[in-house]
Amino acid sequence: MAVIGEPSSVKLICGMICADAGLMDRARRRLVEWYGPADIVSETYPFDFTHYYDDPMGCPLFRGFLAFERLIDPGRLAEIKIATNELEDRFAEDVRLGKETWAGPAPPPSRPVNLDPGYVALSKLILASMKDFSHRIYLQGGVYAEVTLQYRDGWRALPWTFPDYASGRYDEFFTQTRETLHRQVREEAK
Numbered sequence: 471m472a473v474i475g476e477p478s479s480v481k482l483i484c485g486m487i488c489a490d491a492g493l494m495d496r497a498r499r500r501l502v503e504w505y506g507p508a509d510i511v512s513e514t515y516p517f518d519f520t521h522y523y524d525d526p527m528g529c530p531l532f533r534g535f536l537a538f539e540r541l542i543d544p545g546r547l548a549e550i551k552i553a554t555n556e557l558e559d560r561f562a563e564d565v566r567l568g569k570e571t572w573a574g575p576a577p578p579p580s581r582p583v584n585l586d587p588g589y590v591a592l593s594k595l596i597l598a599s600m601k602d603f604s605h606r607i608y609l610q611g612g613v614y615a616e617v618t619l620q621y622r623d624g625w626r627a628l629p630w631t632f633p634d635y636a637s638g639r640y641d642e643f644f645t646q647t648r649e650t651l652h653r654q655v656r657e658e659a660k
Contacts, residue, residue, distance in 0.1 A: 478591065479541035479658065481651040484554065485586035485597075486535070487517050489528035489574035493561065496570070497583050498536055500557060505550075510537040510650060512643040519634040526581040528574050535640065537590065537647040541654055544589055544596070548613035551598035554585040588618070590647045592655075595619040595635075605630045621648060 484501055488494040491514065502508055517523070517531035524531070542550075558581065564570035565582045572578040588597035597618045599606060605628075606614035618635055619625045625644055627636035634640070 477544050479655065480544045480589040480591045480596075481647050481654075482538045482540075482542045482550065482587065482589050483595075483647060484536055484538075485533060485584075485588070487523060487527065487531050487533050487584040487586075488582065489531050489579070490572055490582065491532065492573050493565070493570065493583055494532065494534060497557070497561065497585060498534070501536065501554075501585070502538075504553065505538045506540040507538070508536040509539040510535075510643065510647050512536070512640065515634075515639060517634065519632070519637065523581075523584065526579055527584065528579040528582075533634070535643050537643075537650070541651070541658075542589065544591070547587065547589060547596065547598050547615060548609040548611050550587045551600070551613045552611050554587050555600065558583055558585055588615075590644060590651055592648065592652060593621050595621075595625070595644055603630070619644065 482505060486494050486497055512535040514532050514534045517533040561570060561583050562581055565572050565578045572582060586597060588595060595618045596615050599614045599616065600612055602614055606616045609615055618631055619627060625641045
């Protein structure tokens with residue numbers, strides 16, 4: 471019989487999509503307040519593989535990522551996705567009411583920032599979603615999770631992997647995050 475064990479710690483990440491660099495920075499700061507210091511921050515990339523978000527978010531869009539220093543239990547992903555959705559709603563309301571400045575395309579969009587939490591484990595990148603699909607597994611509270619990339623001698627896309635993730639554009643960030651996780655796990659084991 472298998473022995474029940476605790477899951478390995480993972481590295482929390484959050485992807486951000488926004489048309490306003492200033493608002494993306496403010497979202498990044500709020501996430502750091504909640505989840506602790508970010509030890510890896512990606513460059514800002516053009517978000518140009520799809521126009522899916524243009525209507526609710528404006529155009530052109532940009533994507534960035536951050537990885538948090540403190541490792542987490544992967545069981546927290548649903549709670550974190552719910553919290554980031556609430557933060558998105560707060561930013562949308564504050565932009566609408568003029569409490570948050572908006573320097574993106576006019577008029578301010580209905581969804582000024584998109585926050586996509588997930589985690590990097592040694593063998594995979596997991597992303598949270600509020601949408602069910604054939605390859606997603608229900609967690610709790612309306613949150614699903616999917617393996618977006620596998621790690622086997624490099625990052626490998628799966629049939630459902632979003633085109634921007636499948637392109638390899640973000641591999642350097644995910645590799646650096648994975649290497650940092652590996653180092654942290656070794657240090658925890660000492």
